[in-house]
Amino acid sequence: xxxxxxxxxxxxxxxxxxxxxxxxxxxxxxxxxxxxxxxxxxxxxxxxxxxxxxxxxxxxxxxxxxxxxxxxxxxxxxxxxxxxxxxxxxxxxxxxxxxxxxxxxxxxxxxxxxxxxxxxxxxxxxxxxxxxxxxxxxxxxxxxxxxxxxxxxxxxxxxxxxxxxxxxxxxxxxxxxxxxxxxxxxxxxxxxxxxxxxxxxxxxxxxxxxxxxxxxxxxxxxxxxxxxxxxxxxxxxxxxxxxxxxxx
Numbered sequence: 001x002x003x004x005x006x007x008x009x010x011x012x013x014x015x016x017x018x019x020x021x022x023x024x025x026x027x028x029x030x031x032x033x034x035x036x037x038x039x040x041x042x043x044x045x046x047x048x049x050x051x052x053x054x055x056x057x058x059x060x061x062x063x064x065x066x067x068x069x070x071x072x073x074x075x076x077x078x079x080x081x082x083x084x085x086x087x088x089x090x091x092x093x094x095x096x097x098x099x100x101x102x103x104x105x106x107x108x109x110x111x112x113x114x115x116x117x118x119x120x121x122x123x124x125x126x127x128x129x130x131x132x133x134x135x136x137x138x139x140x141x142x143x144x145x146x147x148x149x150x151x152x153x154x155x156x157x158x159x160x161x162x163x164x165x166x167x168x169x170x171x172x173x174x175x176x177x178x179x180x181x182x183x184x185x186x187x188x189x190x191x192x193x194x195x196x197x198x199x200x201x202x203x204x205x206x207x208x209x210x211x212x213x214x215x216x217x218x219x220x221x222x223x224x225x226x227x228x229x230x231x232x233x234x235x236x237x238x239x240x241x242x243x244x245x246x247x248x
Contacts, residue, residue, distance in 0.1 A: 001027050001093035005040065007052055008100040010109050013116075017109065019098070022052075029089040033076065034059060034066060036088055037099075053112035059084040061225060064162030068113055069100045074164035074223045082162065082225040102163055104172035106210045119209040120161050120177065126205045127198035128181045130190055149187045156184035158226040165220035165228075171212030176220040178206050179236035180228050186239055196243040203240055 003024040010017030024040050031039070034056050041051035055065040066083035070076035076086045091097065099113065107115040145153075159180035166174050182199050185191035191198070214233060221230050 001029065001088070001091065001095075003027055003036075003091060003094070004096040006096065006098045007113070009052070009112055011111065013108055013110055017112075019100075024097075027088050029087065031088045032059070032084055033068075033070070033086040033088065034084050053114050055114050056084060061085045062160060064160035064225075067102050067115060067117070067162055067164070067167070069102065069167060071098050074102070074167040075162075075225055077223070079222075080225060080227050082160070085225070102167040104163075104166045104211075106172065106174070107163060107166060115163075117161075117163050119211070120163065120174070122209065123174070123178060123202055123205045124161075124181060126201040127194070128185070128202065130185060130194065132190070132193050143189050145189060153184045153187040156180045156187070156228065156232050159184075159224075159228050160226060162225060164223045164225065166211065168219045168223045169212065169214075170217065170219075171215060173214045173220070174206050174209070174211040175214035175233050175236075176224065176228055176230070178202050179232040182236045182239065183232040186235070195239060196246060199236060199239040200243050200247075203236070 005022045005024055006019045007022060008017055009020045022040055024036055027036050027039070037052060037054060044051050055067060057063040057065045059066070061082040061084060064082070068075070068083045070083065070086070075081060075083045076090070078086055078090060101109050101113045102115045106119045107117055110116050159177060161177060163177070165176040166172050182202055185198065186195045216230070218230055221228065
């Protein structure tokens with residue numbers, strides 16, 4: 001198939017960006033979206049043009065780096081699918097495809113389709129870990145964990161931190177990401193010792209980074225490649241309210 005691509009090009013963080021048009025020719029339907037971009041870049045390089053800069057690493061839907069807004073929807077809009085897992089069979093010959101980076105104040109564009117998502121790293125650094133000294137690795141069955149808690153924790157831990165929730169939200173809210181990272185630890189016995197200051201610190205850092213407020217439109221859940229449930233936001237709000245009451 002042959003496609004017309006409208007790609008956001010921006011030389012650096014301070015430059016003014018704009019859409020440029022490219023032709024993607026002889027695209028195979030079994031290609032992933034990133035493989036299609038690789039082919040386009042190979043053609044650009046062959047004629048000494050500047051290739052399109054975009055992020056990728058694992059290309060298996062694990063790392064969250066393939067952060068592209070495709071036709072106005074983060075990751076392209078296929079349910080439970082990251083950009084690197086999106087295949088060209090989802091497009092038709094002759095389609096025009098618009099590709100742009102995440103759009104959020106807290107995610108400034110570095111170049112072309114690459115954004116700086118280190119705000120997420122700073123949020124994690126304030127509490128997205130367990131620092132209790134437990135000595136050597138304990139037996140897996142030494143600490144009883146209720147099945148329901150374990151399953152909810154694993155569901156929350158599936159978050160890959162891609163930022164699609166922020167990109168799609170009209171307020172650029174990071175609530176789904178932060179709630180997932182808070183909940184997957186707060187649900188487990190090992191994480192409860194630091195539960196209160198974890199939620200206070202991570203929510204505080206989220207606000208300091210300039211992310212917007214959540215108005216529960218559920219757009220974040222709809223585009224999340226790991227289909228993280230909005231229920232984690234409700235849990236984080238409860239944990240935050242309890243910590244606020246304890247602190248008076």
